[in-house]
Amino acid sequence: MKIPSSIWTLLIGIVLTLVSLWYGQNHGLLPVAASNEATLVDGLFNTMMIVSTGIFLIVEGVLIYCAFKYRRRSGDETDGPPVYGNIPLEILWTAIPAVIVLGISIYSFEVYNSMGGFDPHGGHGSPMQHQSMKMPGAAIAATLSDTPQPDRSIIAQNVNPQEQAQASALEVNVTGLQYAFIFTYPETGVVSGELHVPIGQEVVLNMSANDVIHAFWVPEFRLKQDIIPGRETQIRFTPKTKGDYAVVCAELCGPYHGAMRTQVIVQTPEEFEQWQQEQLVASREELSTAVAAKPDDMDADKFLAPYIQDMGIQPEIVTHLHHQH
Amino acid sequence: MTQAQIQENANIPARIEEPGERKWQDYFTFNTDHKVIGIQYLVTTFIFYCIGGVLADLVRTELRTPDVDFVDPEVYNSLFTLHATIMIFLWIVPAAAGFANFLVPLMIGARDMAFPRLNALAFWMIPPAGILLIISLVIGDAAQAGWTSYPPLSLVTGQVGEGIWIMSILLLGTSSILGALNFLVTILKMRIPSMGVHQMPLFCWAILATSALALISTPVLAGALILLAFDLFAGTAFFNPTGGGDPVVYQHMFWFYSHPAVYIMILPFFGVISEVIPVHSRKPIFGYKAIAYSSLAISFLGLIVWAHHMFTSGIPGWLRMFFMITTMIIAVPTGIKIFSWLGTMWGGKLRLNSAMLFAMGFVGTFVIGGISGVMLAAVPFDIHVHDTYFVVAHLHYVLFGGSVLGIYAGFYQWFPKMTGRMLNETWGKVHFALTIVGLNMTFLPMHKLGLMGMNRRIAQYDPKYTFLNEICTYGAYLLAVSTFPFIINVIWSWMYGEKAPNNPWKALTLEWMTSSPPAIENFHKLPVLATGPYDYGLENASQGVPLESSDPVLSAGPNSVLRADPDEPYPTIAAQKEEGQPTSDS
Numbered sequence: 001m002k003i004p005s006s007i008w009t010l011l012i013g014i015v016l017t018l019v020s021l022w023y024g025q026n027h028g029l030l031p032v033a034a035s036n037e038a039t040l041v042d043g044l045f046n047t048m049m050i051v052s053t054g055i056f057l058i059v060e061g062v063l064i065y066c067a068f069k070y071r072r073r074s075g076d077e078t079d080g081p082p083v084y085g086n087i088p089l090e091i092l093w094t095a096i097p098a099v100i101v102l103g104i105s106i107y108s109f110e111v112y113n114s115m116g117g118f119d120p121h122g123g124h125g126s127p128m129q130h131q132s133m134k135m136p137g138a139a140i141a142a143t144l145s146d147t148p149q150p151d152r153s154i155i156a157q158n159v160n161p162q163e164q165a166q167a168s169a170l171e172v173n174v175t176g177l178q179y180a181f182i183f184t185y186p187e188t189g190v191v192s193g194e195l196h197v198p199i200g201q202e203v204v205l206n207m208s209a210n211d212v213i214h215a216f217w218v219p220e221f222r223l224k225q226d227i228i229p230g231r232e233t234q235i236r237f238t239p240k241t242k243g244d245y246a247v248v249c250a251e252l253c254g255p256y257h258g259a260m261r262t263q264v265i266v267q268t269p270e271e272f273e274q275w276q277q278e279q280l281v282a283s284r285e286e287l288s289t290a291v292a293a294k295p296d297d298m299d300a301d302k303f304l305a306p307y308i309q310d311m312g313i314q315p316e317i318v319t320h321l322h323h324q325h
Numbered sequence: 326m327t328q329a330q331i332q333e334n335a336n337i338p339a340r341i342e343e344p345g346e347r348k349w350q351d352y353f354t355f356n357t358d359h360k361v362i363g364i365q366y367l368v369t370t371f372i373f374y375c376i377g378g379v380l381a382d383l384v385r386t387e388l389r390t391p392d393v394d395f396v397d398p399e400v401y402n403s404l405f406t407l408h409a410t411i412m413i414f415l416w417i418v419p420a421a422a423g424f425a426n427f428l429v430p431l432m433i434g435a436r437d438m439a440f441p442r443l444n445a446l447a448f449w450m451i452p453p454a455g456i457l458l459i460i461s462l463v464i465g466d467a468a469q470a471g472w473t474s475y476p477p478l479s480l481v482t483g484q485v486g487e488g489i490w491i492m493s494i495l496l497l498g499t500s501s502i503l504g505a506l507n508f509l510v511t512i513l514k515m516r517i518p519s520m521g522v523h524q525m526p527l528f529c530w531a532i533l534a535t536s537a538l539a540l541i542s543t544p545v546l547a548g549a550l551i552l553l554a555f556d557l558f559a560g561t562a563f564f565n566p567t568g569g570g571d572p573v574v575y576q577h578m579f580w581f582y583s584h585p586a587v588y589i590m591i592l593p594f595f596g597v598i599s600e601v602i603p604v605h606s607r608k609p610i611f612g613y614k615a616i617a618y619s620s621l622a623i624s625f626l627g628l629i630v631w632a633h634h635m636f637t638s639g640i641p642g643w644l645r646m647f648f649m650i651t652t653m654i655i656a657v658p659t660g661i662k663i664f665s666w667l668g669t670m671w672g673g674k675l676r677l678n679s680a681m682l683f684a685m686g687f688v689g690t691f692v693i694g695g696i697s698g699v700m701l702a703a704v705p706f707d708i709h710v711h712d713t714y715f716v717v718a719h720l721h722y723v724l725f726g727g728s729v730l731g732i733y734a735g736f737y738q739w740f741p742k743m744t745g746r747m748l749n750e751t752w753g754k755v756h757f758a759l760t761i762v763g764l765n766m767t768f769l770p771m772h773k774l775g776l777m778g779m780n781r782r783i784a785q786y787d788p789k790y791t792f793l794n795e796i797c798t799y800g801a802y803l804l805a806v807s808t809f810p811f812i813i814n815v816i817w818s819w820m821y822g823e824k825a826p827n828n829p830w831k832a833l834t835l836e837w838m839t840s841s842p843p844a845i846e847n848f849h850k851l852p853v854l855a856t857g858p859y860d861y862g863l864e865n866a867s868q869g870v871p872l873e874s875s876d877p878v879l880s881a882g883p884n885s886v887l888r889a890d891p892d893e894p895y896p897t898i899a900a901q902k903e904e905g906q907p908t909s910d911s
Contacts, residue, residue, distance in 0.1 A: 004603040029776045031778055046701050052697075056696060059688070060689055060692075061668065063670075066671060066685075071677060072675055072677075073674075078862075079674070080607045080672060082860065082863045083608060083611065084610075085613070086608050086668070089668070093660065094657060098654075101702075104653065117645070149795060159881065177584070212477045212478040213477070215712060217712075219778030223709070224711055224712070225637055227636050229477060233639045248778065250401075250637075255399045258780075258783030259785060278846075296615065
């Protein structure tokens, strides 16, 4: 029985669609989604994967089909049919990709907006105005940067209660340096080499670099932001899945770039609170018993005197050293 | 009579029967013959390709295991920096210039390029630049800041290596600018009078678009590197944040060139593929004008997408959206080309020789790089995979699966014309099979590595990625092995291969209308177009069309048959300039 080609086309189309839809959801290429933003990004990626699988299969299918079906038979030295083009077909294969990329653009725009990309505080960096405006090169830099950050108090007056709740995000200052991240919690003064964050609360990282460009990346959060010396950059996310994830420096920062990694620990709010207390206690105890805690009313020579005698060093040497610096 | 015979017969008066003979010494001199320069380019760049390939395999050997156990981390950074620099600036960009040099004057029926001495000068800037880079590696102080060379890192990783790197790139950039200028003038001004722009082979269109792009963007890179050199040596602070400079400005300037560079590297090979596919499909190219103008569209759009390399660098949200949309739009003209090539093959009579296989391999693998490119354009997704192995996979599918396969297709297609000898087909097919397997084995797993969380430019990685990295490394070794059949085939065939006829593929473009290899001045008289560049299968349509049209330029068209007076003397370049012959659009 001869099946008409239109039915074959229809069948191939259906199979192609089903395979693309299935693979787009079951590719297994991404790690756990551990932040609210990650779920949004994964939705976008899966959609792109569906479209991509379809296009990939069509192109490879046509190539392989041509290689077998239209192979030149031996002894046939004639040319093929003189077909120069087909205007409707060409319009079709211009329009379809155009519609697809437009769709992906709109979807990306939506995702980016939901992630807070257009938030005046969010996602992107702004130069440290007070520092760079007076310096040479600032004129060029200023044209390329965003408008200065508006004062927070003005924004806060106009937001509804729900947004106000979000505004009380956990702020963490991040310093990138060769080859480590340092996390400082300004509210409590905790300083840590690992990032601890509570589930469900929005986190804002204010990031700055000491030496070269670094980048903060947590694959499970699907978020990345360069940390650039001379400016402050920001990133926002809301962790949603408990666990330990790698924090990776993603921008080449020197020979040991590959070793610049640490962890982000997503905890319940109680555990997070407990961790903060432990850190505070640890640092306070250290403060009172530390060898080098110098009371303000004593000058350095007097304070050091007993230790110097213990170590068998002449007091003059210390004085001499002290004044040299 | 087939179309190829019509074209050949019409060009008998133009043909020089004696094939061109060159002494081997000519290839080591400041020769102004575009064919010598073309071969100089191709051989030199292939040598650098082998060096860049060795560096790649050293990088992959380090990455076979998660620990740093093969080279020092500093050396590792130099290896990948030089791998990228060599592959881009000393292999793909100049290889395109090599093909363009050899082919463009022949395809448009000219005797040489517009500025032959400038042409030789542009070539002779390349070996010193390459040798400089190799020396920096040998003395153990090569650049370590990646081929992007972002400050402040590039300002603190070793002055000597960075200085040599800047010097070398400035030389190569200048060479590229001079070459681009030469191609533009040659293509616009030196076509035979009967060849309007719409009778030009698509390779010439591609080179036209590439040269315009190179001419506009390369000077910006030169500017950025000169400022970087000032920061490095004179202590200025254009980009150095410790003095108030802005490192992000460098990134803008760098990518203003380096994104168009991607199109500078791929457009010429779109042109090669547009030549190879119709010849071996024995069908006219599907949608000539769509392919020609999509090259120009890519060239233009390529200038306004650069900041998609900087989505995580701290640029404002609206700018991210602008660059996302322009980047997405580039997929449309690229898609037009891919579908047009498929349309050309559909219903043809495919001659599956090595050149055609590489061209089909190009379409099949480039499409993967194109698709991942659209994904990378989507800002939220790019933020996840920026600077990861996903990007490494993407760029290698574009530049290896695209450009390098295109270069190989070009080698197999025009080797008979360049040398007068045929290449061995069996070894060509072995080469093709090894290359396709090796390339997918090396680069396909990298997509997953990047998505899972492996960042790029690292010498050590999380042990959970070991298995996929081992596959990549063995694939890279296979790619190294795959070049041997090609190298041996080329050397053996060049010396002992079967003699090539003038037109072994029965093609219609003018380079096949002269002897193989072409005589020193290409054509005896002005060649003529008895048929368009892709008019395959028009045997019957060619009857009864008047050949003595009064104005050949106006009557020309891909479908029309036209023939200029074969006795017309060959005008010199100077005479052509004085007369101001109309060679513009029909």
